[in-house]
Amino acid sequence: MENAFGLIYTGDASMELRELTFSRSVAAVPFGGRYRSIDFMLSNLVNTGIYNVGIIAQRNYHSLMDHLESGKEWDLHRKRDGLFILPPFVTHDNTGVYKGTVDAIRSCMGYIRRSSQRYVVLMGSHTIYNTTFNDMIKQHEESGADITVMYNSEENYDFSEQYDDLRLKFDENGRVTDLAINPKDNETTFCSCDAFVMEKTLLEYLVEDAYAHALYDFTNDVLLRNVKELNIRGYEYKGYVARLNSINSYYKHNMALLDKAVTRDLFSHDHPIYTKVKDEFPASYVGEGRAINSIVADGCVIEGTVENSIIFRGIKVGRGAVVKNSIIMQAAQIGENASLNCVILDKGVIVGSGVTLSGHDLYPVVLRKGTKI
Amino acid sequence: MPKKKIIAMLLAGGQGSRLGVLTKSMAKPAVPFGGKYRIIDFPLSNCVNSDIDTVGVLTQYEPLALNSYLGSGQPWDLDRMNGGVFVLPPYVSGSEGQWYSGTANAIYQNIQFIDQYDPEYVLILSGDHIYKMDYSKMLKFHEKKQADATIAVLTVPMEEASRFGIMNADEDDRIIDFEEKPKVPKSNKASMGIYIFNWRTLRPYLVSDEADKSSDHDFGKNIIPKLLSDGAGLYAWSFSGYWKDVGTIGSLWEANMDLIGKTPEFKLADKDWRIYSKSNAMPPHYIGADAKVKDCLVSEGCVVYGTVEKSVLFTGAHIGKNALVRDSIVMPNAEIGDGAVIEKAIIGEGAVIGPNAKIGDERLPEDGDYDTKLTGDITLVANTVTVPAEKRIPVGMIVK
Numbered sequence: 001m002e003n004a005f006g007l008i009y010t011g012d013a014s015m016e017l018r019e020l021t022f023s024r025s026v027a028a029v030p031f032g033g034r035y036r037s038i039d040f041m042l043s044n045l046v047n048t049g050i051y052n053v054g055i056i057a058q059r060n061y062h063s064l065m066d067h068l069e070s071g072k073e074w075d076l077h078r079k080r081d082g083l084f085i086l087p088p089f090v091t092h093d094n095t096g097v098y099k100g101t102v103d104a105i106r107s108c109m110g111y112i113r114r115s116s117q118r119y120v121v122l123m124g125s126h127t128i129y130n131t132t133f134n135d136m137i138k139q140h141e142e143s144g145a146d147i148t149v150m151y152n153s154e155e156n157y158d159f160s161e162q163y164d165d166l167r168l169k170f171d172e173n174g175r176v177t178d179l180a181i182n183p184k185d186n187e188t189t190f191c192s193c194d195a196f197v198m199e200k201t202l203l204e205y206l207v208e209d210a211y212a213h214a215l216y217d218f219t220n221d222v223l224l225r226n227v228k229e230l231n232i233r234g235y236e237y238k239g240y241v242a243r244l245n246s247i248n249s250y251y252k253h254n255m256a257l258l259d260k261a262v263t264r265d266l267f268s269h270d271h272p273i274y275t276k277v278k279d280e281f282p283a284s285y286v287g288e289g290r291a292i293n294s295i296v297a298d299g300c301v302i303e304g305t306v307e308n309s310i311i312f313r314g315i316k317v318g319r320g321a322v323v324k325n326s327i328i329m330q331a332a333q334i335g336e337n338a339s340l341n342c343v344i345l346d347k348g349v350i351v352g353s354g355v356t357l358s359g360h361d362l363y364p365v366v367l368r369k370g371t372k373i
Numbered sequence: 374m375p376k377k378k379i380i381a382m383l384l385a386g387g388q389g390s391r392l393g394v395l396t397k398s399m400a401k402p403a404v405p406f407g408g409k410y411r412i413i414d415f416p417l418s419n420c421v422n423s424d425i426d427t428v429g430v431l432t433q434y435e436p437l438a439l440n441s442y443l444g445s446g447q448p449w450d451l452d453r454m455n456g457g458v459f460v461l462p463p464y465v466s467g468s469e470g471q472w473y474s475g476t477a478n479a480i481y482q483n484i485q486f487i488d489q490y491d492p493e494y495v496l497i498l499s500g501d502h503i504y505k506m507d508y509s510k511m512l513k514f515h516e517k518k519q520a521d522a523t524i525a526v527l528t529v530p531m532e533e534a535s536r537f538g539i540m541n542a543d544e545d546d547r548i549i550d551f552e553e554k555p556k557v558p559k560s561n562k563a564s565m566g567i568y569i570f571n572w573r574t575l576r577p578y579l580v581s582d583e584a585d586k587s588s589d590h591d592f593g594k595n596i597i598p599k600l601l602s603d604g605a606g607l608y609a610w611s612f613s614g615y616w617k618d619v620g621t622i623g624s625l626w627e628a629n630m631d632l633i634g635k636t637p638e639f640k641l642a643d644k645d646w647r648i649y650s651k652s653n654a655m656p657p658h659y660i661g662a663d664a665k666v667k668d669c670l671v672s673e674g675c676v677v678y679g680t681v682e683k684s685v686l687f688t689g690a691h692i693g694k695n696a697l698v699r700d701s702i703v704m705p706n707a708e709i710g711d712g713a714v715i716e717k718a719i720i721g722e723g724a725v726i727g728p729n730a731k732i733g734d735e736r737l738p739e740d741g742d743y744d745t746k747l748t749g750d751i752t753l754v755a756n757t758v759t760v761p762a763e764k765r766i767p768v769g770m771i772v773k
Contacts, residue, residue: 033657034673072447073652263656272654277448279649281641282408282672282685283658286634290666297657298409298673301642303635311657 002137004119004197005081006045007112009101010038011058016163016246019346019368024063027055027125029244030329030347032257032266033297033312036067037244039275040128040266041195042074047271048132050121052081054111056104061087067276074274084111100216105207112200120203122218124194128242128253130266130273133197136235140197145233147202147223149176150195152241157189163245166192166219168234176232179224193237240265251344251364254310254327258293280313288319304334318353325361343367375455377490379512379569380427381420382480385413385500386434386473391621393747394755394773395721399438401620402430402500405704405722407632407641408672409688410650411442412619415505416498417449417458418648423508425496427456429486431479433463433472448651461486475590481579487572495575497568497592503628503639504565504616505646511569514610521574521605524548524597525567525612537563538593540609548607551597562609565616568592574605615639622748626719629685629702633668653688653705663694679709693728701733710762717768718752726754727762736767745769 010027020029027038038055045053053076057064064085070076071083086108088098098104105112105122112120119140121133131150140148151168162182168190169178179192206222215221223232240262242253256262267273280299285291289302296306299314304321311317312329318336326343334340335353342359345351346369355373359365367373385402395404402413413430420428428451432439439460446458461483463472473479480487480497487495494515496508506525515523526540534555540562541550550559578596582588588595600607615638619625631638641648655674660666665680674689679696686692690703693711700717703709707720715726716733726732733752745768747753754760754772766772 258659263659267656273656274654277652279647281648282670284633284642285666285669285671287668291660292664293660293662295657295659296671299642313657 001049001051002119002134003117004048004050004121004133004137005052005054005115005117005200006041006050006121006123007054007056007105007108008038008041008123008125009056009058009104010061010064010125011056011098011101011104017244017250018247019366020247020250020344021060023060023369025058025060025125026244028060028063028067029126029250030312031128031242031244031250032254033295033310034278035273035275036064037128038064038067038125039074039273040130041123041125042076043271043273044129044131044133045121046074046076046274048121048134048137050133051076051078052084052115052117054084054086054108054115056108057085057087058098058104061085069276073276081115086111098216100221101218102207102210102216102221105203105218106211109204109207112204115200118199119197120200122196122198122203126244127194128244128266129193129237129239130268130271131237131239132271133195136195137197139235140233143174143233144231145175146198146230147232148197148235149232150193150237151190151234152193152237152239153189154191154241155189157191161246161249163243163249164219165243166194166223168192170234174233176227176234179227179232181219181224190234191241193241197235242266247344247364247366248362251327251361255308255325257295257310258308278313289317304336304338326364346371349373374489374491377427377456377492379425379494379496380429380456380487380490380492381416381425381496381498381508382429382431382483382487383413383416383420383498383500384476384479385430385432385439386479387499387501391747392625393622393753393771395622395625395719395753396435397755398435400432400434400436400500403435403438403442404619404625405687406503406619406625407629407648408670408685409653410648412503413439413442413500414449414648414650415503416500417451418646419504419506419508420496420498421449421451421649422646423506423512425508426451426453427490428458429461429483430458430500431461431473431483436460436462442651444651449649456490459486475588475595476592477579477582477588477596478590480575481583481590484576484579492572495570495572497566497570499566501620502565502616502618504612505614505643505648506567506612506616507646508567508569511567511610511612515569515608518546518608519606520569520608521571522597522600523569523608523610525565526562526609527565527612527616529561529563531558531561534558534561534563538566540564542609546608546610548601548609551601551607553593562611564593565612566593568597574600622719622751622753626702626717626751630683630700632670632685633683655689658686661694664692674706679711687722704756716752717750718754720754721756721758723757724754725759727760727764729762730760730764730766732760732766733768734765736769740767740770743767743770747771 076083283300292307296311297313304317320337339356445452451458658675661678678694687705689706698715704722710728712729
C-alpha cells in the first residue's frame with residue numbers, strides 16, 4: 001500500500017474529440033475494444049496499491065458515473081477510502097462552474113483534507129498508458145523534489161499535431177528548467193504524461209495561493225509560472241503512451257493496438273486494466289464471418305469481414321458486410337453487404353444494408369452516438 | 374435473520390471421474406465451459422435470473438478452484454446483505470463429523486444452514502448441467518399444485534430412457550411411479566435432478582433417512598421413493614429446452630460444439646437470460662493478418678495467428694502461426710505452438726502444445742495399446758501439461 005491518494009481531473013474541455021465528446025467527458029471516451037480512457041489511470045492507481053481515488057467530474061459526467069458505479073470493478077468499493085466521485089456543486093463561494101483546474105481542485109478541498117495519505121498523484125484522464133507509480137513515488141521521496149512529473153520521450157513527433165502537450169527541459173541534474181505548452185521549437189522530445197506526484201500539503205498551498213491571486217489553471221498558472229521556484233523533477237515512462245486529444249490521435253492510437261508491441265505495453269498480466277464487466281458471451285464467427293488483423297471484443301456476432309479494425313463489445317456485422325480500417329463502438333450494427341472504410345462509429349450506430357461509407361485515414365468519418373443510416 | 378421464501382442448495386461435491394484428468398485438481402462444477410464460463414455459472418446464473426438470492430454450494434472434492442472462483446459471489450450479484458452465495462464443505466461437530474455420503478446426507482448436514490432462513494421451499498440443484506431454466510416458473514407450478522415436492526423432467530428419446538431416473542405421471546402431472554434407470558421404461562420423462570421441496574416436508578425425511586443405516590442417503594434412490602410410498606404430493610414439471618449433462622469427455626465436447634453457429638443448439642447470445650461469470654480483466658481478442666477463423670467462439674485475451682475452425686477458444690488461449698485447430702476446445706491460457714495441428718481435441722487449461730506437434734493424429738500400430746474408454750475419438754491433453762515439439766498424440770489418447 002502506497003502512502004498516496006489519486007486525484008483524477010476529468011473536466012478537460014479543450015480537446016478536439018468533437019462528436020466523441022458531445023455526450024460524454026474525455027474520461028468516458030471508449031478505447032481499445034472494451035475500455036474507457038479513465039480505466040487506464042484507475043487501474044494504474046489500483047495496481048500501484050492506491051485505494052483512495054477522487055474523480056473530479058465537471059461536465060457531461062452522467063456517462064462517467066454510469067461507467068464507474070461504486071468502483072467495484074477496480075476494487076475501489078471500500079469502507080476505508082475507495083472511490084469518490086466529486087461533481088461540481090454550488091455553495092457560497094463556489095459557482096458550480098469551474099474557471100479552471102485550480103478552481104476544480106479547490107472545490108474538493110474537503111476530500112483532499114480528509115485523505116490521510118501524505119502524497120497525491122494528480123492526473124488527467126485523456127492520457128493512456130499502463131504503469132505503476134511505486135518507483136516514481138520512491139524517486140520523489142529520495143530526490144527531495146517538490147513535484148515529480150511522469151514524462152515520456154516522443155521521437156519524430158509532428159509539431160502541428162500537438163494539442164496541449166506539455167513539454168519539459170531538464171538541466172544536467174534532472175531538474176526541470178522549462179515547461180512549455182506546444183512549443184514551436186523542437187528542442188525537447190520530452191512530454192508530460194499528465195501524472196504529478198507531490199505532497200498533499202504542497203497541493204493545498206499551491207491551489208489556495210493561485211486562487212488568492214485569481215489564477216485558475218493548474219498547468220499554466222501553477223506549474224509554468226513556478227518552474228524556477230519549485231524543484232520539479234521528471235520520471236521517465238518508457239512504454240507506449242496514447243494521448244487522446246483529437247479525432248486523428250484517437251484513430252491513430254486505437255489502430256496502434258494492432259501492433260503486438262503496443263498491446264504488450266498497454267495490457268499486461270501483472271498489471272491488468274480493469275473495466276466495467278458486461279457479461280457478454282464470447283465473440284461468435286458465423287458462416288463466412290472472419291477477421292483479419294483485428295481486435296474483436298466479446299458479445300460480437302461476425303458474419304461479414306472485419307479487417308484492420310477495432311470492434312467493441314456487442315457488435316453485429318451482417319453477411320457480406322466489409323469493415324476495414326475502422327473503429328466500431330459498443331452495440332453498433334452493420335447491415336448486410338454494407339461497406340465501411342476509415343470510419344469511427346460511436347455507440348449504438350446502425351448502418352443499414354448495402355450502405356457504403358468511406359473516410360481517409362487522416363480524416364476518418366465519425367458518426368455520432370445513436371446515428372442511423 | 375429475515376425469512377426467505379426459497380433458497381437453493383447446489384450439489385457441487387462430485388469428483389466427476391468420467392471427465393478424467395480434467396477434474397484431477399478441481400471439482401466438476403469448476404471445469405471451464407463455453408469460452409469464458411465454468412459449469413457452475415449456469416445454475417448460479419439461473420438462480421439469480423430467477424430471483425433466488427441465497428445459494429448454498431456444497432463442496433467436498435478439490436474445493437480450492439471452486440472456492441476461489443466463487444469468492445464473495447460478486448460476479449453473480451450474490452454478494453448480498455441478507456443471503457448470497459455460501460460454500461458449504463463438510464465439517465466436524467463435537468466429536469462427530471463425516472464426509473458427505475450422498476446427496477440427501479449433504480443436505481442433512483446443512484440443516485442448520487437452511488433453518489437460518491426458515492424457507493418455505495428449498496430448491497436442490499446439481500452442478501454439472503448446462504441449461505437455462507427459470508426456476509420461478511417451476512416454483513409457480515409447485516405452488517399451484519400445492520405439492521410437497523416438484524421434480525423437473527425432460528422428455529428424452531424412449532431408447533435412451535433407461536439411462537435416466539424415469540417419472541411416470543398421471544394427467545394432472547402427479548407422479549405415480551418412479552424408477553431409477555429402468556430396463557423397460559414406462560415413460561420417457563427423465564428426472565433432471567432438480568427438485569423443489571417444501572422444507573417442512575423434507576426436513577423430517579432427511580432426519581429419518583439419516584437414521585436409516587441401510588440407506589444410500591440419495592434423493593433419487595431413497596428420499597423420492599419414500600415420499601412416494603408415503604403418498605406425498607409429488608409432481609413432475611416438464612422442462613423444454615436445451616439441457617445437457619456434461620459429465621463425460623464426449624458430452625463436454627458436444628455441449629461446447631452446440632454453442633457454435635448462427636442458430637446454435639444452445640444460445641449464449643441471450644440478453645434476457647445472461648450467464649454471468651468471473652471476469653479475467655483481459656483485453657479483447659486479436660486475430661492476426663494471416664489467421665483464419667471460421668465458425669468459432671473466441672473469448673477475450675485470445676491471440677490467433679493460425680487457422681481455427683469449428684472450435685471454442687477460451688480466455689487467453691494463444692494459437693501460433695500456421696497452426697491448425699479444428700473441432701476442438703482450447704481451454705483458458707493454453708498455448709498452441711506454431712505449425713501444431715489439433716483435431717477433435719480438448720486442450721486443458723494452461724497446457725502448452727509444442728511447435729508442429731500433432732494432437733488427435735491417426736492411430737498407428739506402433740502406438741500400441743491405450744485406453745480410450747473415457748475419451749472415445751476425442752483426444753485429451755490435461756491442464757498445464759507440456760507436449761514437446763513435433764510430438765504425435767494419436768486419437769483418443771489422454772496426455773497427463
